[in-house]
Amino acid sequence: MRNLKLLCSVAGAALMVHGVGHAQDVRAQDEEQIVFADLRVPAEILVSASRADDLLLKQYTGSALVITAEQIEQRQTRDIADVLRDVPGVAVAGIAGQTQIRLRGSEANHVLVLVDGIEVSDPYAGEFDIGTLQAEPGARVEVLRGAQSALYGPDAIGGVVAYESASGRSQPGFAARIEGGTQGTINGALRYGAAGDSWDAALSAVVVSTDGQPNARGGTRDIGRDSYTVSGKGSVEVAEGIALRAAARFIRTEGQTNDSDFDSASPTFGFTIDSPGVTFTNEAVYALVGARAEMLDGRWTHDLSAQIAEVDRETDSPFGLTSASEGDRVKASYVTAFKLADAHNLTFAADFERESFRNALAASGGFTGRRAVEQVGFVGEYRYAGEAFDLSAALRHDINDRFADATTFRVGAGYRVTDTTRLRAAGGSGVKNPGFFELFGFVDGRFIGNENLRPEKSTGWEVGLDQDLGDSARVSVAYFDSELEGEIFTTFPPPNFIATPANRTTVSEQRGVEVSLNARLAAQWSLDAAYSYLDAEENGIEEVRRPQHIASAALTWRAPGDAASATLVVRHNGETPDVAFTDPSFVPVRVILDDYTLVNLNARVKLADGISAFARVDNLLDERYEQVFSFVSPGRSAVVGVEARF
Template identity: 70%
Template sequence: MRKNLYLYGVAVAALGWCTPILAQDAGGNPSDENEVLVTASRTDTSVALENYTGSASVISAQDLIDRQVRDIADVLRDVPGVAVSSVAGQTQIRLRGSEANHVLVLVDGIEVSDPFAGEFDIGTLQAEIGSRLEVLRGPQSALYGNDAIGGVVAYESASGRDLEGFAARIEGGTEDTINGSARIGLAGSAWDAALSATVVSTDGEPNARGGTRDIGRDSYTVSGKGAVEVAPGFELRATGRYIRTEGDFNDSNFDPTSPTFGLIIDSPDTRFENDAIYALIGARFSVLDDRWTHDLSGQIADIDRDTFGPFGRTSGSEGDRLKASYVSAFAIDDRHSLTFAADWERERFRNDDPFGFASDMRQEIENVGLVGEYRFSGDRFDLAAAVRHDINDRFADETTFRVGAGFDVTASTRIRASAGSGIKNPGFFELFGFFDGQFIGNEDLAPEKSNSWEVGIDQRLANGAILLSATYFDSELENEIFTTFPPPDFIATPANRETESTQRGVEVSASAQLGGGFSVDAAYSFLDAEEDGIEEVRRPDDIASAALNWTHPRDIASATLVVRHNGEAEDLAFTDPSFIPVRVTLDDYTLVNFNARVQLTDQVEAFGRVENIFDETFEQVFSFVSPGRTAVVGLSARF
């Protein structure tokens, strides 16, 4: 969330890893044939990456370790089709030109978006030791309902069985950065448990043009998970997570007589505090030699956000979600499977305005979703189809679908295609407004709806040493919610567009093993996203990356050089006294990063990384200056 930006540097280093990510896109390569997708189906049986009919990336635990990822937002910058924009206190992700609130984020199976804000601040999610990540691009509403128009980002921490024993890391560097993480994993014949704690802390640097105030951040995460087999075929599981994030931020200059009006300026004593509690409990029962499974789960998410100024608290919000799910999956045989799922969800939210300028009434929305899914996996042909019907107590009932197929033309060539629809209900701000006189809600808003399709090809060359992948996607969004400034008062209020918004683009990746421990990976994404014929903001048309990696034959050392390029992007600036936004263009930028590690003993490694080696100045969001050069060194150990 916060100045994730400098850690964005880590992201860059993480891009070195992007490489493997690219190699692990749907279609896979021989070295990654064991990669699986947990979120590609509502059944608890994983889908092999090479059998997936859409576009997906798997970021393994080893990838995160090799690229020294600390903020998950950083590594997402290197996934094809993903755009990340980060400022102090808010980090957003957009998949294939979708809005940030069109991306469903799951953490250990829990929906973590803030019901009040309508999206998840990905900057609050830290990379724990042993964790992994999945990204499904394209609409997934047929499986998961609301919030999944753009796709799904799923983070999974390691269980006690995945990673037994004790592991820890500690590092320090520029900007008084001190980060640390530790975990312990235990497992028995019928049980496993894991406990993890992670801290990310930095004093930061100025993020205002010409500013001198350092923008720091501290983030703390404690999580645990466990499972026990009570009887053959009957298992209980539980997971919990607490995240606290504290940090500084700067405000815009609201003085219309000032030459810096509408720009970010040093704002002493402005800060934020976010607290989030997540928990899930579940039970799984299987019969017929595990061919028919039944899973019942309940989860909660409780998020509080507060901002402070020189004289105390200036704003606050509360959001919570209660959800129950039942999933029944039946494997007809080794190739055919059927799944039924039912979800009940209640979201509540309240504006905790300390000044009484906005309604503090608690609002809530309930939804019931019914899912049917069919999957076929053959020797050369794969098929997946899903349909979902949502019954909402505020909006009209909606039905969404997804269908996809993949075919191995030869042993080295695979083609795939998929199509689907998505739904996104209006959020709290849009329905009920924020501060009276500044942003007025519109309770007559209709949900946003999308229809998308894609086609892709994966090609292996040189006995699998080279992997090429290309995907074309096309999406149309109806009823897009946008902000209007109607006269005579020009007070901001949301409305539905009567025209369609479009998102089209191409994702290309390449990965090659060069011999001698060297490998090279490259990715390029082109996006044409328009809202009523006007280019969407914070979505670069072109994003490219390349990484050169070397690993010692005995894996006692490694190094990665990464180059990332972001093309020009449009943004909005509130530099007009009317507060009607003015369109501006953010300059393109290229970053060079380097990371390395060396094994000191069988249990201990030393590592270091440098981001933005050439100290380039750039902005991801108008008037917010991103971090310059940063450097970190540290030690990690496993026992």
């Protein structure tokens, strides 16, 4: 791969400084403790479930799951997309250059992704390529399932995925890892965190590189990639009750990809074929600055923040640049929260957001200037947290300069029936404005945008049960039901059959069941498992890339004194409907992708204080499968590595 020398240099430096992240970013010193057998861990905290203060998971009235830093480490996760497969209600489908996530049957652009509080979706595509998000030492992920537009506005119909890197206070010192393996894989990570009485700071760098494997049926061309991430965050208390914070991130991913065969006379028409010289490059810069002030002994808080995102994407061929786009976002938010009493909390928020887009390849035709949309949103939120009863309500009104104004809501309640049983229910609405590609996109002879599109609107509800099984296990079950109106889909009108988006006049329905289990089986054994059943239909027809059945299980063994550990991860994806463009008219043909089961196995052994060696085999059984029609996913791969911390 290109940049191999650079990768080796970075990896070597990472190994020399030692260290790996294990600590989760703990946000309070006096958090309540949950006991699992003989292990005491801090109670899980949700950062994104409120526009104000962090919220204990046990007080949240909807469905959420936290993937801790320890779990990410145990599964030796490198791409965050992989560990999201272990979350109930999440479907992942990826190819080179674009990996999508869908929550509860929603579209990929219905999921809001936050990274250290920054909205990271590409304004042009309307969604975030989750395949570009690499796991940093000490990072954690939380997933809120169900409409969150009442808190965050458009883009959150399906829910929120919030990734948070570790702070310098939660994980001080150096951390590093280096690994190499089959398919020319070289991965490395380096992190340093520090903190003082009134400040903390952290800096991280991650490199993921592989020569890859063929992704065309019967193909021989390896599809590799190089991904680089550099990030930093910090805060400082400049006076009593006044703190400043900042975060920034740079991501660059480059690699090979393949095109489909568009020769109607070819026997492989509509299938992915080896396409030498076809590459992609995605580059993004994100930044956030904020200030927080506390008054009345911390009962009244004010938070002001501003953030930017700049996302550039392009694809190349042997004949030159084939597509290029530039998407930009500027966002400012003010949040004030007041604690009326220990159990009552009121929050008001105001958001301003401006997104702009430019087609950076004039030769592609269509609109090549810059277009922009602006939006102002106002949020009111109330939370009550009692001994046995919890209540939450949020209302948001968005003022749009291009689309009709929208009002969304969310209400929820939870009741602890016994010390071990909690019932909860929630309902709400969501909205998604059309993206720039849907409005103005243009691909010569294949796609024309539609400037008359309307926002999509969703309403839904859920009921759930959280049950503790003794002191060593917890199971959560939820049933959800939602409807989507005005769904944006692609039409192929005759006589030219050129694709163009439109709003459906029928209703799309999503309903299903989600189950998750966290258990301590014995002193050295733990199990995390999840299962989802989904029935997602539009006018009686199954929605594509949304399998009915998804299941996963992660079994971990740890030796006494943490001298060694091993984790077995099994992930099953049921049969999945998709579309194939194998008809010369380019009208899509529905196909069914086979189900598949992936088995990953890893182990770790302690070599000395702060230094350990590890090994991992992904897709142990060498399963051949497709997440997207005719794009073959990677087979078996293996790596070995060393990590250290001090």
